[in-house]
Amino acid sequence: MTTNFLRRSTRILVLNPNSSASMTHGVEEALHGIDISEGVEIYTYTAPSESPASINDGDDVINSCNVVYQNVTDSGVLKQYDAVLVACYSVHPLVEALAGLQGSRGKLVVTGIFEASVLASLSLLVTPSMGGVSPRKWGIVTTGKFWEAHLTEGVNKFLGTSSQSVNAKFAGVQSTGMTAGDFHGGIDPAVIRQKLADATNRLLDQGNVDCVVMGCAGMAGLEEIIRAAAIERYGSEQGAQVLIMDGVKAGIGLLEQMVRNKRMFQA
Template sequence: MPSILVINPNSSQKVSDNLEKILVPPPNTNLFFYTAPAEAPKEIDGTESLIESEQVVLPDLLAKGLHEAYDGYLVCCYSDHPLIHSLAKSTTKPVLGIMQATLLYSYSNARLNKLFVLTSTSGWNATLDEAITSFGGAGVFPAQKFQRTRALDVLVLSLADEDEFAKISRRVAEVFDEYKEDKIDAVLLGCAGMAGLDEKLLALYPEVVFVDSCKVGVEFLSALTRLC
């Protein structure tokens, strides 16, 4: 039975606990969960903490022999996290980032015409737009498919809190109003801390597909474990 290691590359056990609560393993697949050691950043909020995270997590995975212990590895940080690339060089098993999984979904689902990434804080906006551009490979932002990334401006560690949802829903309404001419039909939830928000937002906007990056990541990676 294929096994997937769900990697939380920050040291917040709260984020890992939420992932474990939300994620459902695909048929005949086992999910295991890893939280970065305490010396890793508690919250990843930009380039510096991305690098710090990779410098702590990769040696820990290698030292514990975890890099070959599972059939696939899901890096749960919505970015082009350096761990995706360094771990892929250190194992023969497939490695996938949750951002890349949502972009694969957005291009593979022909029903989706216009979408955008909704992230945690606005400091990520330009970084994620650059990553979307890089993923497309054409050197320009794919404006025919995507609008620019927008942020909730809610701290990662608070995204799953019930008392923050009123603020989140107001901010989502503001973004939809900003993009009302685009006929947005999908939103990529651009943070592992947003796991579980897809169902809550779908209840408010049933005509929009809200893509939980970690759920989609598990599904794509499960397929890769069978194909690779």
């Protein structure tokens, strides 16, 4: 009698490039109920204390990249995994830097929650088939003002469009004025609710917004606030249909498929 091995697991590391363990815990809580294949294993990583506790601007992005890259290359920890999800909602240089490293079976498959959310949003929007019908839109609700320009530029570069061109499907970026750390004990929950609702309403003001992306890993678990704003704006039926996208969940789904595609199509 002979047996043949037909399946192998996919090991995904969700990498939090800031040093906040509470933020990593929030991501873990959001992932408990995610619908994934039985063969997918998910692990988490929190950056060393030298990394910023909250990534709030371009300097924090670069600093976190340097600290984490040094740590993971020195430790060799990534050799245990097939794929890595960089869980910072930014154009984070770790995505490109880690993609050149070796994983458990060849080069790592890497994406960020920013990139994953863009692809997922576009794939789920309904494109009108009739001329003259306004396209449905997606947009981002984020933390501080810095991210409005950073993420808008990031969307343009990722999609290969110029900053002068108009992307009819992109409703833009609206900020709450908070930091990522504020979502985990930094300020009064009532203030968080109001600021997040206000930013969501400014995004919905752009019209035809069918998908709202939570532009911060620290927002995990706060979908209900955005949903309430959508229902208040559109009514219960239409508001319930608005997609509230968590980039971490989008990233897990995308990486699972990317690993599968790599195995199918790579020699």
